[in-house]
Amino acid sequence: MATTVVPPHAAFFGAKKEIGARSSFSPSISAHRCRKHSLNKVLAVMAPAQPSRAPATTGSVKHGMTMTEKILAKSSDKSKLEPGENIWVNIDVLMTHDVCGPGTIGIFKKEFGKNAKVWDREKIVIIPDHYIFTSDERANRNVDIIRDFALEQNIKYFYDIKDLSNFKVNPDYKGVCHIALAQEGHCRPGEVLLGTDSHTCNAGAFGQFATGIGNTDAGFVMGTGKLLLKVPPTMRFVLDGEMPHYLLAKDLILQIIGEITVAGATYKSMEFVGSTVESLNMEERMTLCNMVVEAGGKNGVVPPDETTFKYLEGKTSVNYEPVYSDESAKFISEYRFDVSKLEPVVAKPHSPDNRALARECKDVKIDRVYIGSCTGGKTEDFMAAAKVFLASGKKVKVPTFLVPATQKVWIDLYSLPVPGSGGKTCSQIFEEAGCDTPASPSCGACLGGPRDTYARMNEPMVCVSTTNRNFPGRMGHKEGQIYLASPYTAAASALTGYVTDPREFL
Amino acid sequence: MATTLSSIQAPVSTICASSQRPHCPTGTQSLLFVSKPSNYTIFAKTSYSFKPSKIRPITAPRATPSSSPPTTFHGQCYVLGDNIDTDQIIPAEHLTLVPSKPDEYKKLGSFAFSGLPTSLYPIPFIQPGTDSTQYPIIIAGANFGCGSSREHAPVALGAAGVRAVVAESYARIFFRNSVATGEVYPIELEHEGVNKQCTTGDIVTVDLERNVFINHTKGKEFVLKPIGDAGPVIDAGGIFAYARKTGMISSVV
Secondary structure: OOOEOOOOOOOOHHHHHOOOOOOOOOOOHHHHHHHHHHHOOOOOOEEEEEEOOOOOOOOOOOOOOOHHHHHHHHHOOOOOOOOOOEEEEEOOEEEEOOOOHHHHHHHHHHHHOOOOOOOOOOOEEEOOOOOOOOOOHHHHHHHHHHHHHHHHHOOOEEOOOOOOOOHHHOOOOOEOHHHHHHHOOOOOOOOEEEEOOHHHHHHHHHOOEEEEOOHHHHHHHHHHOEEEEEOOOEEEEEEEOOOOOOOOHHHHHHHHHHHHOOOOOOOOEEEEEOHHHHHOOHHHHHHHHHHHHHHOOOEEEOOOOHHHHHHHOOOOOOOOOOOOOOOOOOOOEEEEEEHHHOOOEEEOOOOOOOEEEHHHHOOOEOOEEEEEHHHHOOHHHHHHHHHHHHHHOOOOOOOEEEEOOEHHHHHHHHHOEOOOOOOOEHHHHHHHOOOOOOOOOOOHHHHOOOOOOOOOEOOOOEEEEOOOOOOOOOOEOOOOEEEEOOHHHHHHHHHHOEOOOHHHOO | OOOOOOOOEOOOOOOOOHHHOOOOOOOOOOOOOOOOHHHHHHHHHHHOOOOOOOOOOOOOOOOOOOOOOOOEEEEEEEEOOOOOEHHHHOOHHHHHOOOOOHHHHHHHHHOOOOOOOOOOOOOOOOOOOOOOOOOOEEEEOOOEOEOOOOOHHHHHHHHHOOOEEEEOOEOHHHHHHHHHHOOOEEEEEOOOOOHHHOOOOOEEEEEOOOOEEEEOOOOEEEEEOOOOOHHHHHHHOOHHHHHHHOOOOOOOO
């Protein structure tokens, strides 16, 4: 298959712009000013951004590639490439769900013909997860549309649901796409995964290039198995120090987003390294990479290691080849964090970069707590919440909604013992604490959804949530106020009825 | 049989950040920078004769295969701040509408910007009872379109009648989706703070040939960054149409 690739772009990213290191998509001036004020109060736990060394001006300089560059080079059959290049990339996995699937399928059929066949029936994963447990007719119809397509194309991986009244009787149904991709072994080091959802970057935790695309791009991939992508430069985040017992990966990523703002990583890759990252389990690494898009990032990566390989054992039979950044790789900027000095944080309404210390928000009265989504509804997230409820022994003061991301997570809640509880399961601890019964696994109210979605915010109220975005109207009502937080902070807040630092209990 | 890519060549830097577009003429458009102050004053003088109050928006027709692509857009503008995310552009509850179905495409348009908080934006983008907007041009601040990868966002804007968004900067997925679908022109301003100098309802012109944004009501002009290689893709009607028009993929039945 002969493809001609355009020569590297004239405005080559590396040479001109790395001094100062900020993206040309600079954050809004007012946000920047506010941040300057708050920076004066925060402990200096972070070294200032280091611009990478400028390349020699004479001739070409031999330097290595970052993880992201290497993965893209491998997938485009190139031995070398530079940030800024547009390249045709071979896609290993394309994911779509019930919200964007029908539109993608419509484009695929319109552009390639109504009798066209997808490029590879084993490389497309179709996962209904967004608007499932609803009586909204169009939502239900959309699941039918993707089912019809999956049958017509003989798609190997279609995690179907037919009986909406009881998710447990649907053996194929998984739930939230990003967690299902991980649990079903579709995420593998060194590969390229695209999905019609912004949080596809979640899979970067496995050391692969994973990013979100729209219906049109996905339709193109469906037919050809390739996409034209621009190589992003990489920002490096070095997280060192022992993780305090009251912090979770959610605190780390909220800290980072608060630092660089919602446009700080636009068109860039975010690489997470350091001893703290190495100490995180896969689900925590996923939380870290999940919110890369909230900083504007194109993708996030964590170097694969024994933790990764162990997680993948028994999940996939496809061979994979991990890649790692070269010693001499060029990064557009580097940020260092001493994690041992960090404190639990929240993102206040109405932006994921509106960072504040949880303890400084203790006077904020809340109306409810939501624990769920790809960001904060995994087994480890519920275990963390259970730990706080267990330590307290008291009941929650506000309605506390629990939405497991997938069937597997739901099962874990009802079967795995919580350490230090004398054999109790998460579900028992949640019941004793007065939380709502864990709901049917799906994206739920993270993004509002149809009016009858469980835990949707239909009136203006204040909610502490383990989800990923808190822009106006995100969970339903335009005047709703959402505080993004870790599962520890969310559980602590449920117990007091106010935004609460989990150290009150842990 | 999946379509093979044997005849596909990479379009020239179609999906790219504006900062990386070369500031040099492309083959299809000559891009002139308005750099001399005297040009600005000449423009401003002639525009004062406009009476902005009750003018119906007149915009260049959407490009059809036989017509040449538009180089100017003209009409009333709707002004927004920074970080307008996809949930504000099209609230998630409307995502059950499938953009590739014509009647649902139109319905999506009727919900464009229905997620904006009314306390900050009291003027509705779409008049109640109607399904399209009287504001073909959006003026915005930084990081427009942040949030979700949902293509419903640029589609809703296009379906509502928006022709161009003029913003300080864009979130990448929104920018890319705008170009790939050809629904709206995502144009960048050279300088910050332009949205603060505009008011919803101002009569404006976006001139892609001279790379100038003119606010007739306020009597001001602002420099635009050239749309560069993304322009021909949008002109053609999106990435598939562009690929066919330029012979990069063969037309499929």
